[in-house]
Amino acid sequence: MRLLNNLRKEAGALWILALMLLAGALNAAGFLQFGQTLSHMTGNLTKMGLNIALGKPLWLMVSVLLSFLLGATLSGYAFPRHSAGQWRRSGLVLSACGAALLLGGTLSLPDWAAVPVTALVLGAQNGLAMRYRGILARTTHITGHLTDLGAALGRMVQARRFVGEDARAFLFHLSGLLAFLLGVALMGAYAARAGSQPDNSPVAVCGFYYLLFGLVTLAGTWLSGRR
Numbered sequence: 001m002r003l004l005n006n007l008r009k010e011a012g013a014l015w016i017l018a019l020m021l022l023a024g025a026l027n028a029a030g031f032l033q034f035g036q037t038l039s040h041m042t043g044n045l046t047k048m049g050l051n052i053a054l055g056k057p058l059w060l061m062v063s064v065l066l067s068f069l070l071g072a073t074l075s076g077y078a079f080p081r082h083s084a085g086q087w088r089r090s091g092l093v094l095s096a097c098g099a100a101l102l103l104g105g106t107l108s109l110p111d112w113a114a115v116p117v118t119a120l121v122l123g124a125q126n127g128l129a130m131r132y133r134g135i136l137a138r139t140t141h142i143t144g145h146l147t148d149l150g151a152a153l154g155r156m157v158q159a160r161r162f163v164g165e166d167a168r169a170f171l172f173h174l175s176g177l178l179a180f181l182l183g184v185a186l187m188g189a190y191a192a193r194a195g196s197q198p199d200n201s202p203v204a205v206c207g208f209y210y211l212l213f214g215l216v217t218l219a220g221t222w223l224s225g226r227r
Contacts, residue, residue, distance in 0.1 A: 013132045013172060015217070017179040019094075019139040022210060023125060024183025026101075027140070029202030030118050032191050034111055036060075039122040039140040041068055060115065067116035071123025079128065090128055091217030097121040098211025105204025118203055121210070135169055142180055149173035 023039060030038040037043060041064075048061035078089050104117045126140040138144055152170040156162050191202055200208075 012130070013175075016130050016132055016137045016139060017175055018213065019125065019128075019130070020137075020176045020179040021183040021186075022206065022213065023122065023140040024180035025187040025209070026118065026122060026183075026203070026206040027180075028184040028187035028191075029206050030115070032187070032202050034115050034118070036064065036115060038064060038068070038115065038119045039126070040143070041065060042143065060112070063112075063116045064119045067119040068123035068126075071120040071125075072127035073123075075124045075127025075129075086130075087217060087221045090130075091214045091221060093124055093128065094210055094214030094217060096214070097124055098207045098209070098214055101203055101207025101210060103207075105201045105207060114203065132172060133165075133168065135172055137172075137176065139176075142177060145173045145176045145180075149177065 027037055027039045030036055044061055044064050048058060048065065050056075051058050051061060075093060078093060079086070100117055101121055104114050109117070122140045126138050128139065130137045130139065135148075149170060152166045152173065155166045156170065159166075187202055187206070190205060
């Protein structure tokens, strides 16, 4: 009973960690299927700058950046205030993202179309900007979590005190990094098992789980009466 009560209290954190696991899997799927990491715009903007300097084509990087931006914009439109209808709207966004990925896989879209769709989904997910006890969690962006992990560790070392809010933040960000890594590993294991001719594309497989998670979130809001 005590374990169940603790799980209920930390339901928000577990939900965010599940999103980070999905993001790790989808980012790995994009790399395996398209040879691109689609959730981290720092690297993509760097590639774009190098392509400009070297006179190489820019269309792919431009499409990825703009699609990610569009996805974040749609989430911002759906969430003008983070506290209003958070769970229901999150379920709707995730369900729509999963449906888009599945549809793209079903239609066997060419890479030039499938890559922006995948980037748009990751941008929409990152735009949800969930919070856990005041901690902002961008669920596809690992650099921020690694930075906040180090900052929390530094504050604890300086204070010689390894409890309290900094310890909670440290454990949360560390759990997020491990969840993202687990998602990558699971997708890598799927790709290795499926071989060079998988029955379903890695991105479409992620789409199924995004859709399932979104529907479970919506069902949870209905059963619990939460918005």
